[in-house]
Amino acid sequence: MKAFITGGAGFIGSTIADRLLQLTENEVTVLDNFCSGQMSFIEHNLNNKRFKLMKGDLLDLPSLKEAIKGHDFVFHFAANPDISKAMTETDLDLRLGILTTYNLLESMRINGIQKIVYSSGSGVYGDIGLTQAPETFGPTLPTSMYGASKLGSEAIISAFCNMFDMQSWIFRFANVVGARQTHGVGFDFIRKLKGNPKKLDILGDGKQSKSYVHVNDVIDAILFTVKNCNEMLNIFNVATDDSITVKEIADIVVSEMNLKNVKYEFSGGRKGWKGDIPVVRFSLTKIHNLGWRSKLSSKEAVLKSIREMLKKESKSVA
Numbered sequence: 001m002k003a004f005i006t007g008g009a010g011f012i013g014s015t016i017a018d019r020l021l022q023l024t025e026n027e028v029t030v031l032d033n034f035c036s037g038q039m040s041f042i043e044h045n046l047n048n049k050r051f052k053l054m055k056g057d058l059l060d061l062p063s064l065k066e067a068i069k070g071h072d073f074v075f076h077f078a079a080n081p082d083i084s085k086a087m088t089e090t091d092l093d094l095r096l097g098i099l100t101t102y103n104l105l106e107s108m109r110i111n112g113i114q115k116i117v118y119s120s121g122s123g124v125y126g127d128i129g130l131t132q133a134p135e136t137f138g139p140t141l142p143t144s145m146y147g148a149s150k151l152g153s154e155a156i157i158s159a160f161c162n163m164f165d166m167q168s169w170i171f172r173f174a175n176v177v178g179a180r181q182t183h184g185v186g187f188d189f190i191r192k193l194k195g196n197p198k199k200l201d202i203l204g205d206g207k208q209s210k211s212y213v214h215v216n217d218v219i220d221a222i223l224f225t226v227k228n229c230n231e232m233l234n235i236f237n238v239a240t241d242d243s244i245t246v247k248e249i250a251d252i253v254v255s256e257m258n259l260k261n262v263k264y265e266f267s268g269g270r271k272g273w274k275g276d277i278p279v280v281r282f283s284l285t286k287i288h289n290l291g292w293r294s295k296l297s298s299k300e301a302v303l304k305s306i307r308e309m310l311k312k313e314s315k316s317v318a
C-alpha cells in the first residue's frame, strides 16, 4: 500500500502511520500543516526510507493535486481540532472540514486514486439521548458545526464514490483516547490539575456520559474493516459497548496524579459547551457481527490513556 495520510502528524494519524510502517510492504506519506500536529509524533520515522513527510495544507488544492500523485490509499484524518471555536468563527468547520475533504477527493479523482478511509464521529447523529444509533439512523441532525462538517464530508464522499467509482470506509468514532491525544477531557483535566492541584473546573454537571475508545482499538477496527469489507461505501460505528461519565474521568485523573481533597467546581447544565452532546450511545451490532470488538472498556481505555499521558509528560520533564 502507498498510503497518503492527511493529518498524519496528529494523534490518530501518527498512530496509524506507525502501524502501517510495521509492515515492510507499506509506504507512508504524511501531509500535515502542524496546526495541532506535532513533530515529536513522527520524528522517529523520518529516517525510514518508506516514510515521507510533506508540510502542507489541504486548502491548497494545486499543491495537494501534486502531493497525492503515486499513492493508492488515502487516510483522511485532518480536521479542525478546536470544536468550540465555531462559536466565534462560524465558517471554520466549513473550510477545515468540508472544503478540505472536497479538495482531497478532487485530487484523488484527477490522479485516479480510488480508496479513502474517513474519520467521522458521533456528532453526525445529533443529540438523541439514550438511543443507540445504528449506522442507518436518521434523520441525522448535528448540533455543532463540527458535527455538520463530518456529515457534510460523508455526503461528499458518498457522491464522489457513486460518480467516480471510488470506494470509502467511513468510521464514526466515539471519543478516542491515547498517549498522543492533544485535546479531550482527560488531557484537559491533567493540564488543569498541573496548574492547580487543589481545584478542578469541570464543564457541565459532570454527568455527561459517553464511550471512550483506545486508539489501539480504533486502528485495529480500521485495518480489520478495510480488510474484510468491500462495498462501495462502508460505514461503521467504532466505540466500546459501555460508557463513563465526566465525573468518573475526573476521579481517575485525581487518583492517578495521587492528589487528595481536590475541589470540583461544575459550571452546571447538561452540556459542557453549546453544541456538546451530553449523552452518546452507539449501536455496535454491525461491527461486532463483522468480528471486531474493542479490547478495552471505556474505563480501561481512559485509565490507560491517563497513565500514558502522565508517563509521556514525566519523560519530557526529565
Ligand SMILES: NC(=O)c1ccc[n+]([C@@H]2O[C@H](COP(=O)([O-])OP(=O)(O)OC[C@H]3O[C@@H](n4cnc5c(N)ncnc54)[C@H](O)[C@@H]3O)[C@@H](O)[C@H]2O)c1
Pocket: 006, 007, 008, 009, 010, 011, 012, 013, 031, 032, 033, 034, 035, 036, 037, 038, 056, 057, 058, 059, 076, 077, 078, 079, 080, 081, 096, 100, 119, 120, 121, 122, 172, 173, 174, 175, 176, 177, 182, 184
Ligand atoms: N480524537 C477523537 O476523539 C475523534 C473522535 C471522532 C473523530 N475524530 C476525527 O479523527 C481525525 C483525527 O483526530 P485527532 O484526534 O487525531 O486530531 P488531531 O488534531 O490530533 O489531528 C489532526 C491533524 O490534522 C492536521 N490538520 C488540520 N487541518 C489541516 C489542514 N487543513 N491541512 C493539513 N493538515 C491539517 C493537524 O495539524 C493535526 O496534525 C479528525 O478528523 C477528527 O475529527 C477524532
